[in-house]
Amino acid sequence: MNAFSGQYIGINGGTFDPIHFGHLRPALEVQLALGLEEVRFIPCYKPVHRDQPSVSAEHRCAMIALAIASQPKFVLDKVEIEQGGPSYMVHTLQTLTKRYPAKGLVLMMGTDAFAKFDTWFEWQTILKLANLAITHRPGEPIPQSGEVGQLFKKSWVPKLTEPFGQIVDVPITQLELSATALRSYLKQGVCVDYLLPSPVINYIQQHQLYQE
Numbered sequence: 001m002n003a004f005s006g007q008y009i010g011i012n013g014g015t016f017d018p019i020h021f022g023h024l025r026p027a028l029e030v031q032l033a034l035g036l037e038e039v040r041f042i043p044c045y046k047p048v049h050r051d052q053p054s055v056s057a058e059h060r061c062a063m064i065a066l067a068i069a070s071q072p073k074f075v076l077d078k079v080e081i082e083q084g085g086p087s088y089m090v091h092t093l094q095t096l097t098k099r100y101p102a103k104g105l106v107l108m109m110g111t112d113a114f115a116k117f118d119t120w121f122e123w124q125t126i127l128k129l130a131n132l133a134i135t136h137r138p139g140e141p142i143p144q145s146g147e148v149g150q151l152f153k154k155s156w157v158p159k160l161t162e163p164f165g166q167i168v169d170v171p172i173t174q175l176e177l178s179a180t181a182l183r184s185y186l187k188q189g190v191c192v193d194y195l196l197p198s199p200v201i202n203y204i205q206q207h208q209l210y211q212e
C-alpha cells in the first residue's frame with residue numbers, strides 16, 4: 001500500500017483556562033517539525049475527566065483568538081462548544097474526519113495527558129481516526145508499561161506515513177507552566193508577565209478574570 005500523501009492537520013485540544021506559552025510554543029514546534037498544514041485549537045466545552053473550567057467558553061475562546069492572532073497556521077475551532085454537552089475527543093474527531101475527508105489528523109498531547117489516555121472515552125477508536133503527536137512535559141515521562149506503554153510500543157513510528165493509527169513523539173522546548181499555576185498567581189495578584197501573551201493578560205485584567 002502506498003504511504004499517505006495528503007496534508008496533516010494538527011488538533012490541539014484543552015481547557016485553555018487560560019491559554020499560555022506552554023500550549024502555544026509546543027503547538028508551533030509540532031507544526032514545524034511535522035509540516036502540519038494548520039493547527040486547530042479546540043477548547044472543550046465541558047471536560048469529562050477534570051474540574052469544570054473557571055471561566056466561560058466565550059472568555060476562553062476570546063483569549064485563544066488573541067493568543068494565536070499572529071500565527072497564520074493557528075486556527076480557533078469552536079466545534080466542541082457548538083456541539084455543547086460533555087466534550088469527548090472521539091466525537092470531535094468523528095466530526096473533523098467528515099469535515100476533512102482527504103486529510104490526516106494529528107492529535108497533539110502532552111505526556112501528562114497521554115499517561116491517562118486509556119481512561120479516555122473510546123480511546124481505541126481515537127487511533128482509528130487520528131495519529132498522536134506526543135510532546136514531553138516536565139516531570140511526566142512516557143509510560144513504559146500498562147495499556148498506554150503497550151500502545152506506544154506498538155504504534156510508535158519515527159515519521160508519520162498514514163492518516164491515522166500512528167504515534168510520534170516530538171521533542172519540544174520544556175516549559176514548566178500550567179494553567180493551574182497561572183490561575184493561582186492571578187488570584188494572588190502575582191505578576192504573570194512573560195508566562196502568557198500580553199494581549200491575553202490585558203484581556204484577563206479588563207474582564208477581571210481569575211480573581212476568585
Ligand code: ATP
Pocket residue numbers: 013014015016017021022023026108109110111112113135136137138175176177178179180181
Ligand atoms: P490545567 O493546569 O488547568 O490542568 P494545563 O495547563 O495542563 O491546564 P490544558 O488546557 O489542560 O492545560 O492542556 C491541554 C494540553 O496542553 C494537554 O495535552 C497538555 O499536555 C498540554 N500542555 C499544557 N501545558 C503544557 C506545557 N507546559 N508543556 C507541554 N504541554 C502542555
